[in-house]
Amino acid sequence: MDLNELTNYVVEGKVVQAESFTVEALAEGMEPSDILNNGLIPGMDIVGDKFQSREYFMPEMLVSAKAMKQAMIHIKPLLAKSKEKAELTAICGTVVGDLHDIGVSLVAMMLEGAGFEVVLLGSDNTADEFLSAMEKHEAQVLCLSALLTTTINGMATVIDRAKELEVRGKMKIYVGGAPVTDQFSDEIGADGFKPDAASAVKMIKEDMITLQKNKSDD
Amino acid sequence: MINNLYEIIEIPFDIEEEDVWEVMGTKGRVVSELQNELTQAINEVRELSAPRAIYNNIPVEKITSKEVHISSSTVIQNKFAAHLFQGAREAILLVATIGPRIDRRISQLAKEGNNIEAIIMDAVGTVVSFNTFTYVLDLLQSDTISRGWKMGTCLNPGQTYWDITGQSIIFDLLPVKRIGVKLLETSFMKPQKSQSGIIPIGNALIITRDPSESSCKYCQAIRCPLRIEPFNGFNNNEIIAERMH
Numbered sequence: 001m002d003l004n005e006l007t008n009y010v011v012e013g014k015v016v017q018a019e020s021f022t023v024e025a026l027a028e029g030m031e032p033s034d035i036l037n038n039g040l041i042p043g044m045d046i047v048g049d050k051f052q053s054r055e056y057f058m059p060e061m062l063v064s065a066k067a068m069k070q071a072m073i074h075i076k077p078l079l080a081k082s083k084e085k086a087e088l089t090a091i092c093g094t095v096v097g098d099l100h101d102i103g104v105s106l107v108a109m110m111l112e113g114a115g116f117e118v119v120l121l122g123s124d125n126t127a128d129e130f131l132s133a134m135e136k137h138e139a140q141v142l143c144l145s146a147l148l149t150t151t152i153n154g155m156a157t158v159i160d161r162a163k164e165l166e167v168r169g170k171m172k173i174y175v176g177g178a179p180v181t182d183q184f185s186d187e188i189g190a191d192g193f194k195p196d197a198a199s200a201v202k203m204i205k206e207d208m209i210t211l212q213k214n215k216s217d218d
Numbered sequence: 219m220i221n222n223l224y225e226i227i228e229i230p231f232d233i234e235e236e237d238v239w240e241v242m243g244t245k246g247r248v249v250s251e252l253q254n255e256l257t258q259a260i261n262e263v264r265e266l267s268a269p270r271a272i273y274n275n276i277p278v279e280k281i282t283s284k285e286v287h288i289s290s291s292t293v294i295q296n297k298f299a300a301h302l303f304q305g306a307r308e309a310i311l312l313v314a315t316i317g318p319r320i321d322r323r324i325s326q327l328a329k330e331g332n333n334i335e336a337i338i339m340d341a342v343g344t345v346v347s348f349n350t351f352t353y354v355l356d357l358l359q360s361d362t363i364s365r366g367w368k369m370g371t372c373l374n375p376g377q378t379y380w381d382i383t384g385q386s387i388i389f390d391l392l393p394v395k396r397i398g399v400k401l402l403e404t405s406f407m408k409p410q411k412s413q414s415g416i417i418p419i420g421n422a423l424i425i426t427r428d429p430s431e432s433s434c435k436y437c438q439a440i441r442c443p444l445r446i447e448p449f450n451g452f453n454n455n456e457i458i459a460e461r462m463h
Contacts, residue, residue, distance in 0.1 A: 060244075060249060099402075100406070101325075105337060108333060120328060120331075123325070148376070148404060148405060150404040
């Protein structure tokens with residue numbers, strides 16, 4: 001079976017076809033990780049690009065995510081059984097005092113689409129809550145979101161706390177939300193900022209690939 | 219200082235699917251693959267919404283080129299507000315909400331990993347919140363006209379050139395707890411699906427509200443997903459001059 005077909009089903013948001021293809025592929029003995037890495041994730045990558053270029057809007061992205069989710073219902077239990085775990089884990093949430101978590105939910109959904117294991121903490125998280133979750137889930141990526149200028153400094157608090165606990169070097173910290181800029185991200189010592197979910201996920205993926213390449217070179 | 223305090227506890231609302239699509243950015247296109255989720259979300263939001271509003275009319279004491287004094291101790295320091303308030307006799311302080319149950323349901327869906335459903339429900343809740351606020355604005359405009367006065371454009375903290383910390387002015391002068399809304403230190407309103415604003419009214423008001431116009435063109439939140447028309451630029455004077463014509 002040609003996994004490009006599955007990729008296209010995800011891109012086109014063909015939920016039923018994506019699920020049937022996955023079921024059939026598994027029945028034919030295809031590896032779940034192969035279906036995930038070479039069929040579903042490339043589909044979501046294309047969706048991210050289309051979202052970024054404004055060819056797709058949120059509903060199209062949601063439909064593609066739905067197609068992937070339906071396929072994952074069949075893949076996830078098999079991955080768990082074979083103890084194949086996603087290589088990268090991300091913790092996502094809004095900083096303390098910030099209640100608006102829809103943007104970060106979108107990032108979480110897209111990170112899942114990119115093959116990450118994602119723990120979505122939701123809204124209003126303290127620095128210690130974020131860092132405990134990072135430790136507990138052995139995560140490599142922390143995504144912080146803030147909607148307002150009144151809550152944005154909570155991001156700096158998380159980064160400062162990570163330095164204080166001497167864990168900053170163990171993680172990449174990304175920031176996002178309406179008042180965040182590149183300049184702010186640099187000033188507080190974050191690892192990156194992008195103005196929308198799709199470009200943020202692309203940046204995180206690229207950073208992780210570079211990081212893994214550097215590690216293997218060492 | 220409470221002169222004319224009103225609560226509206228029964229606000230009719232309707233949810234048009236096309237409004238939800240628009241909030242999600244499809245520009246009116248229907249994405250049929252999400253129809254089940256949308257129908258489900260609309261049904262739930264209908265059940266969970268409890269729209270209410272509270273408002274109060276307060277005399278405007280003084281308007282300078284940079285400030286609006288709406289009580290002896292309350293001053294809005296904002297040039298855009300000062301221009302919009304030219305000729306105003308009173309300010310209406312308004313907060314409307316659709317209640318806390320939708321926030322809870324959205325959080326629950328997200329925590330259960332149902333992000334798609336959470337995002338759609340958030341969009342539906344936004345539509346109801348927006349429609350509730352607009353319904354009250356329309357009501358206030360008819361009341362104002364029936365007094366022989368004019369109503370101006372609503373200033374919303376966090377939008378329309380007014381810093382989000384402006385929320386405290388509204389919350390200091392309005393007993394918003396009566397409709398179950400509170401202001402957090404971070405200027406977030408809880409429930410989240412709430413809106414606040416200050417509206418100038420008066421018989422000699424210069425700049426009047428056009429009900430068909432959105433406030434997006436005066437709002438600097440460039441990346442706001444709910445934007446329905448572009449920001450009109452960064453030059454206050456140009457915008458104000460345009461509105462005065």
